Amino acid sequence: MATVAVEEKLISPLGRVEGDLDLKIKIEDNIVCDAWTQASMFRGFEIILKGKDPQAGLIVTPRICGICGGSHLYKAAYALDTAWRTHVPPNATLVRNIAQACETLQSIPRWFYALFAIDLTHKNYRKLPEYDEVVRRFAPFTGTSYEKGVTLSGKPVEVYAIFGGQWPHSSFMIPGGVMCAPTLSDVTRAISILEYWKNEWLEKTWLGCSIDRWLENKTWEDVLAWAEENESQYNSDCALFLRFGKAAGLDRYGGGCGSYLATGTYFMPEMYEHPTIEGRNQALINRAGVYDGEEFHDFDHLRVRESTAHSFYKGDTYLHPWEGVTEPIDPKEGHAQGKYSWAKSPRYEVPGKGPMPLEAGPLARQVIAGRPGAAEYQDYDPLFLDAIKTVGPSVLVRVMARMHEACKYYKLAQKWLRELRLHEPFYSKPVEYPEGKGFGATEAARGALADWIVLKDGKIENYQVITPTAWNIGPQDGNGVHGPMEQSFIGTQIRDPSDPVEMGHVARSYDSCLVCTVHVYDAKTDRELSRFRIGELG
Amino acid sequence: MTTLLWLQGGACSGNTMSFLNAEQPSACDLVTDFGIEVLWHPSLGMEMGDHAQEIFRACASGEQPLDIFVFEGTVILGPNGTGRFNMFADRPMKDWVAELAPQANVVVAIGDCACWGGIPATAPNPVDSVGLQYLKRQRGGFLGSEFRSKWGLPVINIPGCPAHPDWVTQILVAIATGRAKDIALDELQRPLTFFKTFTQTGCTRVQFFEYKQATKEFGQGTRTGCLFYEFGCRGPMTHSPCNRILWNRQSSKTRAGMPCTGCTEPEFPFYDLAPGTVFKTQKISGVIPKDIPEGTDHVTYMAHAAAARVAAPEWAKEDMFVV
Numbered sequence: 001m002a003t004v005a006v007e008e009k010l011i012s013p014l015g016r017v018e019g020d021l022d023l024k025i026k027i028e029d030n031i032v033c034d035a036w037t038q039a040s041m042f043r044g045f046e047i048i049l050k051g052k053d054p055q056a057g058l059i060v061t062p063r064i065c066g067i068c069g070g071s072h073l074y075k076a077a078y079a080l081d082t083a084w085r086t087h088v089p090p091n092a093t094l095v096r097n098i099a100q101a102c103e104t105l106q107s108i109p110r111w112f113y114a115l116f117a118i119d120l121t122h123k124n125y126r127k128l129p130e131y132d133e134v135v136r137r138f139a140p141f142t143g144t145s146y147e148k149g150v151t152l153s154g155k156p157v158e159v160y161a162i163f164g165g166q167w168p169h170s171s172f173m174i175p176g177g178v179m180c181a182p183t184l185s186d187v188t189r190a191i192s193i194l195e196y197w198k199n200e201w202l203e204k205t206w207l208g209c210s211i212d213r214w215l216e217n218k219t220w221e222d223v224l225a226w227a228e229e230n231e232s233q234y235n236s237d238c239a240l241f242l243r244f245g246k247a248a249g250l251d252r253y254g255g256g257c258g259s260y261l262a263t264g265t266y267f268m269p270e271m272y273e274h275p276t277i278e279g280r281n282q283a284l285i286n287r288a289g290v291y292d293g294e295e296f297h298d299f300d301h302l303r304v305r306e307s308t309a310h311s312f313y314k315g316d317t318y319l320h321p322w323e324g325v326t327e328p329i330d331p332k333e334g335h336a337q338g339k340y341s342w343a344k345s346p347r348y349e350v351p352g353k354g355p356m357p358l359e360a361g362p363l364a365r366q367v368i369a370g371r372p373g374a375a376e377y378q379d380y381d382p383l384f385l386d387a388i389k390t391v392g393p394s395v396l397v398r399v400m401a402r403m404h405e406a407c408k409y410y411k412l413a414q415k416w417l418r419e420l421r422l423h424e425p426f427y428s429k430p431v432e433y434p435e436g437k438g439f440g441a442t443e444a445a446r447g448a449l450a451d452w453i454v455l456k457d458g459k460i461e462n463y464q465v466i467t468p469t470a471w472n473i474g475p476q477d478g479n480g481v482h483g484p485m486e487q488s489f490i491g492t493q494i495r496d497p498s499d500p501v502e503m504g505h506v507a508r509s510y511d512s513c514l515v516c517t518v519h520v521y522d523a524k525t526d527r528e529l530s531r532f533r534i535g536e537l538g
Numbered sequence: 539m540t541t542l543l544w545l546q547g548g549a550c551s552g553n554t555m556s557f558l559n560a561e562q563p564s565a566c567d568l569v570t571d572f573g574i575e576v577l578w579h580p581s582l583g584m585e586m587g588d589h590a591q592e593i594f595r596a597c598a599s600g601e602q603p604l605d606i607f608v609f610e611g612t613v614i615l616g617p618n619g620t621g622r623f624n625m626f627a628d629r630p631m632k633d634w635v636a637e638l639a640p641q642a643n644v645v646v647a648i649g650d651c652a653c654w655g656g657i658p659a660t661a662p663n664p665v666d667s668v669g670l671q672y673l674k675r676q677r678g679g680f681l682g683s684e685f686r687s688k689w690g691l692p693v694i695n696i697p698g699c700p701a702h703p704d705w706v707t708q709i710l711v712a713i714a715t716g717r718a719k720d721i722a723l724d725e726l727q728r729p730l731t732f733f734k735t736f737t738q739t740g741c742t743r744v745q746f747f748e749y750k751q752a753t754k755e756f757g758q759g760t761r762t763g764c765l766f767y768e769f770g771c772r773g774p775m776t777h778s779p780c781n782r783i784l785w786n787r788q789s790s791k792t793r794a795g796m797p798c799t800g801c802t803e804p805e806f807p808f809y810d811l812a813p814g815t816v817f818k819t820q821k822i823s824g825v826i827p828k829d830i831p832e833g834t835d836h837v838t839y840m841a842h843a844a845a846a847r848v849a850a851p852e853w854a855k856e857d858m859f860v861v
Contacts, residue, residue, distance in 0.1 A: 010587075010628075011586060011587035012587060012591075012625075012626075012627050012628055013580070013586065013587070013590055013626060013627050014586050014587070020546075020580075020624070020625070020626055022625070040624065040625040040626065041547075041548065041614070041623065041624045041625070041626075041631075042614075042623045042624070042665060043548045043612075043614075043623075043658045043664070043665055043667070044658070044664030044665050045657075045658075047662065047664040048657070048658070048660050048661075048662070048664060051813075052810075052811040052812065052813065053811050053812060053813045053814060053815055053816040054813070054816075055816040055817060056807075056811040056816055058816070059657075059799065059807055059811065059816065060657055060660075060807075060811070063550050063552065063656075063657045063699065064550060065550050065551065065552075066549075066550040066551040066552020066553065066554070066555045066556070066700060067550075067551050067552075067555050069550070069552060089757075092757065110558060114558070114581060114582060115581060118584060140582060140584060141565070141566045141569040141570060141576075141582075142566075142569070142570060146566070147564075147566040147570075150558060150564070150565065150566060151561065151564045151565075151566060153558065154558065154559035154560075154561065154786065157559060157786055158786045158787060158788050160786070161784075161785050161786035161787075161788040161789045161794070162788050162789055162794070163794065164791075164794060164796070165785060165789050165790050165791030165792070165793060165794035165795075165796045166780075166785035166786060166789070166790065166791055167559070167785070167786055168552045168555050168556055168700055169552055169699055169700055169801075170791060170794075170796060171796065171799070172791070172794060172795070172796045174756060174817070176756075176757075177756065177757050178756070178757060179756045179757065179760060179794065179795040179796045180757070180760060180794045180795040180796070181757055181758045181759075181760050181761050181795065181859070183859055183860065183861055184861050189788075328617075328623070328664070328665075330617045330618070330620070330622060331622050331623075331625070332620075332622060422861040423861060425757055425758050426756075426757035426758055427755065427756045427757020427758060427759070428757075429755060429756075458813050458814075459813040498588075499589070500587075504586055
C-alpha cells in the first residue's frame with residue numbers, strides 16, 4: 001500500500017487579513033484535507049459594554065474594527081433606534097446611507113490592491129503570460145495601479161469626513177438621526193470628490209469603460225465578452241485580473257459552503273422613518289436574505305445563533321444573541337477541550353434544514369440581489385447568481401463580486417447626495433427609554449454585520465455583535481460542521497507547501513478583518529502540532 | 539534607507555487605515571521618495587507564516603537593523619500575565635514587543651491603545667491591556683518608565699483614536715530627513731508640534747464659545763453654537779491639532795457637529811462611558827460644567843461666562859453654518 005504523506009502545517013501569521021488569523025491545515029498529496037481557522041486575539045468589547053451608557057456602543061463598536069468602523073456605527077445606531085422607537089428624518093437616513101456607501105467605496109480599491117492583488121506578483125506565477133505586466137501594475141508600493149488605487153482609496157472617505165468629521169472612527173450617527181447639518185458646499189464638494197474618484201480610478205483604471213457599460217453585464221458570459229470587447233476594456237485592471245486570475249487557477253478553488261447570508265443595507269428614507277425590526281426587510285434597498293444553495297429565504301434575526309463549541313468561551317452554548325454570553329477562558333484550557341478560536345460560530349436556522357453556516361460578504365450580497373421579487377426601489381441584479389450557477393463560486397468570482405459593487409454603490413451615493421433637502425431636519429430628539437431590546441444590522445464592505453442590545457435600568461444589560469468575519473472564519477460548530485472559510489480551504493491544491501500562497505488568496509478573498517471578530521484564537525498552545533511536523537499514514 | 543517594522547497587538551487596524559489616507563506623503567511616497575523600507579506590516583507585508591517570522595526573529599536578534607518600530611494596539615497581558623489573549627506568530631505578542639522594542643532606534647506608539655490602553659483598557663479592562671509606556675495617565679506601561687530606545691528616546695506617543703495620518707507621516711519624514719532631534723515631546727511623550735494646541739484651536743465654533751452660546755440640538759441644531767455646554771465636547775480640554783490639520787483634508791468632528799470625545803488624552807473614553815456620560819456635559823448643580831477649560835477654575839470661569847453672555851452680539855445667537 002502506497003504511503004501518503006500527510007503534513008500538518010500552521011501558517012502564523014497569515015497577514016493581510018486585517019488582524020491576526022492563524023490557519024492550521026492538513027495536506028495530503030498537496031491537497032488540503034482539513035483546515036482550522038484560528039482567530040488569535042481577544043479584547044472583550046462585549047464585556048466592556050455591559051453596564052455602560054446605552055449610547056456607549058456608538059463609541060465602542062466602531063473601534064472593534066477600524067476598517068469598517070462606519071458600518072459598526074451604522075448598525076449600532078439602528079440597534080438603538082429600534083430599542084428607543086425613534087423617529088429618523090429622511091435626511092438622516094440619506095446621510096447614513098451615503099456615509100456607509102463611501103466607507104465601502106474606500107474599501108474596494110484599498111482591499112484589491114493593498115491586500116489582495118499583491119499576491120499575484122508571487123514568484124509561483126512568474127511563468128504565466130502577462131506576469132511582467134501584473135508586477136508592473138500590482139507590485140506593493142511601486143506598482144502603477146497599486147499606488148493609484150491605494151492613494152485614491154482615501155477619496156470616498158473624504159466625503160465621509162464632510163458629514164461625520166473624520167474617517168475612521170466618527171460617532172456622528174445617533175439614535176434619531178445624525179449630528180451634522182450639511183451646507184450647500186458640503187454637498188457639492190462631496191459630489192465632486194466622488195466624481196473625481198470615479199473618473200480617475202473606477203472608470204479609467206479599473207474598468208476602461210463607463211460604469212453604465214459595465215452594469216449592462218447581466219451574466220458571467222457577458223463579463224467574459226466584456227473583457228474582450230475593445231482595447232480599452234481589455235487593458236483595464238479588471239480584464240487583466242480576469243485573465244491572470246484564470247491563468248493562476250483562481251477560478252478553480254476557494255468556493256466555500258455555497259450558502260449565503262445578507263443582512264442587507266441602505267434604507268428607503270420614507271419607509272424607515274420609524275425604524276422597527278419587523279419593518280426592516282421591507283425598507284431595505286439592498287435586500288436581506290438567505291440562500292441555502294437551493295432556495296431563498298427571508299432573513300429573520302430570530303433564527304441566528306452562536307455556537308461556542310470550538311471557541312474559547314465557557315461551555316458549549318448555542319444561543320440567540322439577545323441571550324448571548326461572552327465569558328472567555330484561557331486558550332490553554334480551551335485547547336484541552338478541543339476549542340481553537342476566539343471567533344464564535346454563527347449559524348442560521350434555515351427553515352426545514354436546521355443550522356447552517358453561511359458565507360457573508362459581497363458575493364453573498366450579490367447572490368441575494370439575484371432573488372426574484374424585488375420591489376421597484378430595491379436592488380435586483382442577476383449577475384452573480386448566474387455566476388455561481390454557471391461557473392460556481394471561487395476566489396475569482398468572490399473578488400469580482402466585490403469589485404462589481406463599486407459601480408452600484410457609487411451610483412447610489414450620487415443619487416442620495418442629490419436627494420438631500422438641506423432646509424429640512426437631520427435629527428429628531430428621541431426619548432431615552434431605560435428599558436428595551438434592539439437589533440441593528442448593515443452590510444460592511446466584508447459582509448453582514450449586526451448588533452443585539454438589551455437595555456435595563458438605563459444601561460446596557462447585554463450587547464452582542466456578530467461580524468461578517470465571525471460568519472466567515474468561525475470555527476466548527478457543535479455538530480462538527482466547518483465554517484465557510486474552512487470549507488473554502490479544503491480541497492485546494494497547493495503548489496508549494498512551504499509557501500502556500502493559495503491559502504492566502506482564499507483567506508483574502510473573504511477580506512476577513514480579524515480584528516473585526518471581537519474575539520479571536522491562540523494558534524500554538526497546540527504544541528504537539530508544531531510547524532512542519534511531517535506525519536505519515538499507511 | 540530607514541527600516542520600519544509595524545506590528546499590531548490589541549488593535550482595530552484603525553491607525554493603519556488612517557495612515558493609508560495620507561497624502562503628501564502617501565504611504566507609497568514614504569517608500570518610493572523617502573527611503574522608508576517597510577520590513578513588514580500586518581496589512582501590507584508580502585510574507586506570511588514562517589517567512590514573516592524570519593523577519594521578526596532577525597529584528598529581535600539585531601541581525602536585521604531596525605530603525606523604527608511602530609506598534610499599534612494595546613499590549614495584552616492576560617490571562618494571568620501570560621499574554622495568551624493575543625498570540626502572534628507562534629507566541630504571545632507581548633514577548634515579541636519585549637524583544638523588538640530595545641532593538642529599535644526609535645519606538646513609536648501609534649493610537650491611544652498603544653500609547654495608554656485606549657478603549658480595550660476601559661473598565662473592567664477584560665484582557666489586561668496596557669500601553670507601551672503608560673496605562674492611562676500612569677507612567678510605566680508594558681516597557682516601564684525607564685525604557686529608552688537605542689537612540690536614547692522614550693516611546694514617542696502619537697495618540698488619537700485613531701491618530702491622524704499626518705501626525706505619523708510627518709514624524710516619519712522628520713526621522714527620514716535627519717530631523718529626529720527637532721521632535722520635542724510633552725510630559726506625555728507626545729510631539730509638541732502637534733499636541734501643544736487644543737482641539738479647539740481653529741474650531742469653527744470658537745466664536746460661540748467666546749460668547750457662551752450653546753448648540754441646543756444635534757442635526758439642524760448644529761448650524762449654530764458650541765458643543766461644549768450641552769453635548770460634552772472636550773475641545774477646550776484636549777490637546778490635538780484636529781482643527782489645524784483637518785481630517786481627510788476636509789473637516790473635523792467639531793466642525794461637522796460632533797462633540798470632541800478627548801481621544802488624544804489618556805483618560806479616553808472619559809468617565810468609562812458610565813450611564814449618563816455619553817454626549818452629555820457633566821454638570822455641578824445642574825448648571826456649571828464639571829470639566830472646564832484647562833488652566834482656569836470654576837469661579838473665574840463662571841464670572842467670565844456671565845460677562846460673555848451679556849456681551850454676546852445678536853449674530854452669535856443666529857445660525858451661522860447655513861445652506
